[in-house]
Amino acid sequence: MEFSWLNWLYTAIAQVITWIHQAYSTFITPSSGLNWVLTIxxxxxxxxILIFPLFLKQMRSSKKMQExxxxxxxxxKRYKDDKQRLNQEVMALYQGAGANPLGGCLPILAQFPIFxxxxxxxxxxxxxKRVSVFGMPADVVASAREAHIFSAGISDHFFSTQSVTSKIIIGFFVATSSLTTFLTVRQSVTRSIEQMPDNPMAQQQKILMYISPLFAFFSLNFPLGLIxxxxxxxxxxxxxxxWYYSRHPMPKFDERGRLIPVEPKPGLLAKLRKSEPAPAEEPPPAKPEPKVVRNQPTRQPRSKRTGSKKS
Structure with a gap:
């Protein structure tokens, strides 16, 4: 069901898809699966890339919370018997330092309208029945209907297609979506638990980590292009x-709660450079051997050789 008040957003996404597809169509067949895969x-x-600043804002807020x-x-410890006062003091502390506990929701909320x-x-x-879709030219719509990824159509659903091969292909992408969802959530939950080991929500986060891949199977009702x-x-x-976690490791504290600076982990290029064998050091140039100087007897005057006095 299409909501009229969101048609402007649907039209904008359709226009961007059209521009990208037409750009690839200059050197790739418009109706090929490769063209539409690259477009998506x-x-x-x-x-x-557009929401990358939101990601950085989220990570900076998370770093402040760690500190x-x-x-x-x-x-x-001070307000262990007063949960309401504890929540007020913690929120005041976060607000004073410019940390937002809900900052992690910003990238997800930004992606939802696009999804x-x-x-x-x-x-x-x-x-x-539709010839034009939210302003997309008819030829672009037709090319999308003809495009296939390994014999599965871009707009095919798992339950709508009658081809067994298409079902297998869509099922493979759904399984890949489930796996990547699990890895993404595990990466985030592991970091969160390291940040706050005694967090009372840690157990719930672990449960969410293992449940989240199951939500990916709802995408069996989604078009293959959306998966x-x-x-x-x-x-x-x-x-x-x-990339961010390797360059911003978890902060460490001493016994007095003072922050200990932690060096970031080396990046991929640094590791590759480190693995390269170091060039062999050239031996220092040999010192020239000292010349042997022979002391030749000086020639004496004739008077000294004969022993007579010189007149």
Whole structure:
């Protein structure tokens, strides 16, 4: 069902898809699966680049919360019998330091409208009764209906297609989506538990980590193109979080709760350079041997050789 007040967003996403597809169509067959795979992947990458500042804001807020962990522990000990006062003091501490506990929701909220728009546009493309979809030219819509990834259509659903091969292909992408979802959540939960080991929500986070892959199986009702979008954004998130976590390791504190500076882990290029054999040091140049100087007897005057006095 399409909501008229979101048509402007659907039209914007459809226009971006059209531009990307037409750009690839200059050297790739418009109706080929490769063209539409590259179109969806490119759209995903562009969207993730646009919300990258939100990711950095989320990570910086999380880092501030990590640095405030010792103070939060003190507040918990002080107000252990007064949960309401504890929550007020913790929130005041976070606000004073500019940390937002809900900052982690920003990237997800930013992706949700794009996800809904992709779902609506691809579903509209799959409808054979529609010639134009949210302003997309008829030839672009037709090429999307003809495009296949290993014999599975871009707009095919697992339950709508009659081809067993298509079901297997869609099932493979759904399983990949489930795996990448699990790895993404595990990466985030592991970091959160390291940040606050005594967090009372740690057990619930672990349960969520193992339940989250099951939600990916709801994508059996999604078009194959949308599943591909989700797999791509999961892979992007995995790489993005690994890049940030390796350069911003968990802060450490001494017995007095003072922050200990921690060196970031070396990146991939640094590891490759480290693995390269060091060039052999050239031996220092040999010192020249000292010349042997023979002391020749000086020639004496004739008077000294004969022993006579010189007149």
């Amino acid at each position: 992947v490119t759209l995903t990458v562009l969207m993730r 405030l962990a010792p103070k939060v522990q003190e507040l918990r 809904i728009s992709m779902f609506t546009v691809l579903n509209a493309i799959a409808d054979p 591909l979008y989700w797999v791509t954004t999961n892979l992007w998130t995995l790489g993005q979080q690994h």
